[in-house]
Amino acid sequence: MASFFDESRVDSDDALAALDSHQTLRGLATSGAQVREAVSLAEEAGIERVAGGERPRSVLVASLGGSAVVCDVLELLAEPGSPVPVSVRRNVPLPGWVGPLDLVVAVSLSGRAPGPLALAAEAARRGAALLTVGAVESPLAEVTARARGVHIGIGRGRTTSRTALWSLLAPVLLGVGHLGLVDVDARVLAQTADRLDELAETCRPSSESFVNPAKVLAADLAEGVPVVLGDGPLNGVAAGRAASMLARTARVPATSGELPDDAAQIVACFDGPFTAAYSGGQPSPAGARSTDDIFADPFLDGPAAPRLSLLMLRDVLPDPMTREADEARHLAEAVTTAAREAGVRVSEVTAQAGHPLTRLAGQMATTDYAATYLALGLGLDPAVSPHVADLRDRAGG
Structure with a gap:
């Protein structure tokens, strides 16, 4: 999927104006x-x-x-x-x-x-x-x-x-x-x-790809099939919103989960066919580090299979540190370490300090912008899906 993402689109005023028909940004x-x-x-x-x-x-x-x-x-x-x-x-x-x-x-x-x-x-x-x-x-x-x-x-x-x-x-x-x-x-x-105004300024279209966190995240998410994981209840809500925006806005299938409950089912996917750790039905042992075949020829060997990517949403650490927060931090780090060892691309977004609503708003805004830039970088209108329109017609509105 990465080959379809064009960073020049998200840095071009003309391209954004042509694609973003409903001014989603x-x-x-x-x-x-x-x-x-x-x-x-x-x-x-x-x-x-x-x-x-x-x-x-x-x-x-x-x-x-x-x-x-x-x-x-x-x-x-x-x-x-x-x-x-x-x-x-x-x-x-x-x-x-x-x-x-x-x-x-x-x-x-x-x-x-x-x-x-x-x-x-x-x-x-x-x-x-x-x-x-x-x-x-x-x-x-x-x-x-x-x-x-x-x-x-x-x-x-x-x-x-x-x-x-x-x-x-x-x-x-x-x-x-x-x-x-x-x-x-x-x-x-x-x-x-x-906080939302701050994110609007940071993630504005005129901010170039190498400094705009939402554009950077969009390019990262374009590299694979994303799983969005929150490190607790607050980021669990943000993860659900992110998965919905990725699917509805960027047309990228995404699943979401929340730690600690969903840790096992997410980590189990690191053995599967969408990771470098998978070897034709003979999964590598846990902890085995895998890499892509640098000699693979896409013309002779066929295109590479889609790869899993992990977007980890993390909360700010409290001061003073609590036992619950320390346990959540260790579990999140264990999951991201396992992901990297399996060849899964990992992106992280960490909340800024503030009231729980303010922290949540910042997390959701960042991923909202990222999903929109991902759609635009893929050459898609973030607000218009022909298949959704067709479904409405078929279902009678």
């Missing part, structure tokens, strides 16, 4: 502005009225597709200290236990996604409190208005959930933060917006 660069606008829109919509200002018995959040990461982030941030359970439902039916004492959060950029819309409508019928985020003039907004819930618009110019993530996520976090379910307020969101 520009959309990603507005992430910080999205956070600030979302806070303003949420306050104008009366975010303090969510659930009547009272702590609900439980929270259920629904989002699909490119918006699904909203569920993942809310679960991540609520798990350590939320006094009430937070659960996720991607689609109908609404669980039978949801009733007037509960809060249902439904997210859809268009306000028309069947799953979140149906869940919100059923929650309203049962008398549950509603917090919804999406287009202002939409069925989702109408359902919420009838239920006297809180609906927050997504602002203008938001055309895809992949580049409008923070218009969807920030209001949800602000709402549940008001209820004391997550440690997120306007101050944390302002810090997150600043």
